Amino acid sequence: MADQQYVSDELLAYVRAVSLREDDVLRQLREETVALPAGTSLQVMAEEGQFLALLVGLTGGRRVLDVGTYTGYSALCMARALARGGRVITCELHQRWADIGAPYWKRAGVADRIDLRIGHAADTLEKLLAEYGPGSFDLVFIDADKQNYPVYYELSLALVREGGLVVADNTLFFGRVVDPADPDPQVAAVRELNTRLLEDDRVDISLLPVADGVTLARKRPTAGCNRVA
Ligand SMILES: C[S@@+](CC[C@H](N)C(=O)[O-])C[C@H]1O[C@@H](n2cnc3c(N)ncnc32)[C@H](O)[C@@H]1O
Numbered sequence: 001m002a003d004q005q006y007v008s009d010e011l012l013a014y015v016r017a018v019s020l021r022e023d024d025v026l027r028q029l030r031e032e033t034v035a036l037p038a039g040t041s042l043q044v045m046a047e048e049g050q051f052l053a054l055l056v057g058l059t060g061g062r063r064v065l066d067v068g069t070y071t072g073y074s075a076l077c078m079a080r081a082l083a084r085g086g087r088v089i090t091c092e093l094h095q096r097w098a099d100i101g102a103p104y105w106k107r108a109g110v111a112d113r114i115d116l117r118i119g120h121a122a123d124t125l126e127k128l129l130a131e132y133g134p135g136s137f138d139l140v141f142i143d144a145d146k147q148n149y150p151v152y153y154e155l156s157l158a159l160v161r162e163g164g165l166v167v168a169d170n171t172l173f174f175g176r177v178v179d180p181a182d183p184d185p186q187v188a189a190v191r192e193l194n195t196r197l198l199e200d201d202r203v204d205i206s207l208l209p210v211a212d213g214v215t216l217a218r219k220r221p222t223a224g225c226n227r228v229a
Contacts, residue, residue, distance in 0.1 A: 004209060015047065022046045026076065029104040033071045036100075042070050044143065044169065048211045049077035052141060052167065055216075056081035059165055061138040065128070066090035067121050067152055068144030072101025072114070078141065079110040088114050089128065091121040091144065122148055125155040135161040143169040146186035149193045153217075157202060162221045166203070168193065172213030 005011065022030070030046060033039040044052070052074055056064055062083045066075045069092035079088045092098050098116050105111040117124045121144045128137075140156035142149065149168065156166045173190045176182050180191070194215070197205050203217040 019050075020046055021050060025104055025108045026073065029071060029073055029076065029101060032100065033073065036071070039071075044074050044077075045211045048169070048214065049073055051210075051214070053077045053081035055165060055167065056139055059138045059163075062086040063132070063137045064088045065125075065137050065140040065156070065159060067125070067140065067142045067156070068092065069098050069101065069116065070143075071097050072105060074141055074143060075114050076101065076105055076108055076110065078139075079105065079113045080108060082113055086113060089117060090114060091117050091119070091124040093118070093120060093144075121145075122151050122155065125152065125159065129155065129158055132159070134158050135164075137161065137164060139165045139167065141167045141169070146170065146173065147189045149189045150196065153193055153196075157217070157219060160219050162219050164219050166217040166219070168215045168217070170212045171207055171215040172209065174212060177213075 026046070026049065030043065033043045056078045060083050061078070061081065062085060064078050064082065064086065066078060066088055069075055069090040072090065075088050075090040082088065095118050098118070102111065105114050137159045138161060140160055142152045142156060144152065153166060153168065160166055171177070171190055171194055173187055176184070176187045177191050177194065179187070194207065197203065197215065197217060203219055205215065205217050207213060207215045
């Protein structure tokens with residue numbers, strides 16, 4: 001039986017060489033972002049962006065929510081994977097970060113598929129719930145401030161349709177989730193979400209120990225069919 005592999009730099013380079021399909025627009029956005037003070041730790045890894053695009057395709061995503069735009073790498077990956085006529089709504093607190101990504105969205109030809117909402121994400125999600133109603137999104141990707149992860153999760157689960165996906169990033173939080181005594185409220189919030197998800201019978205879950213931890217939560221149909229026991 002195989003066990004979890006340690007991903008050395010060499011192995012990661014191999015994974016990228018055989019599977020990453022990052023084009024010039026994405027690569028240049030990533031490179032511009034990496035040069036920012038916290039660029040590397042905030043932006044999703046390139047392979048995670050590609051994985052998000054695959055998930056959008058698998059869910060037939062027409063309405064997708066991106067919580068935490070930053071310079072827009074995840075928004076761009078998901079916008080490209082939308083079904084015809086689809087839209088990514090992306091939430092960010094600071095306009096200046098999204099301003100860096102916007103020209104890349106335009107170059108990729110998807111600017112008209114990305115709807116940027118500036119403000120606190122919790123307020124934006126509440127407004128979206130009022131605007132579109134419950135169950136109106138195919139996929140939500142949560143990647144904003146960690147203290148609010150439990151709040152974002154509940155709102156996202158209300159927004160996503162049955163069979164749709166809530167994807168949460170950084171659910172291993174740099175490996176710090178293993179320490180219950182870690183005083184950082186971000187760690188406590190991520191630990192709270194992880195624990196809550198295990199008990200949450202509204203969703204099927206998988207915590208993938210890739211990148212900084214990516215959790216998939218698929219909203220179960222209320223009728224109970226198609227459930228994974
Ligand atoms: C980890 S980065 C997102 C990275 C992005 N998904 C990508 O692929 O590049 C988190 C972003 O969430 C934003 N943010 C933090 N708190 C927020 C809040 N309360 N509401 C909306 N955005 C917030 C930050 O400004 C930051 O740009």
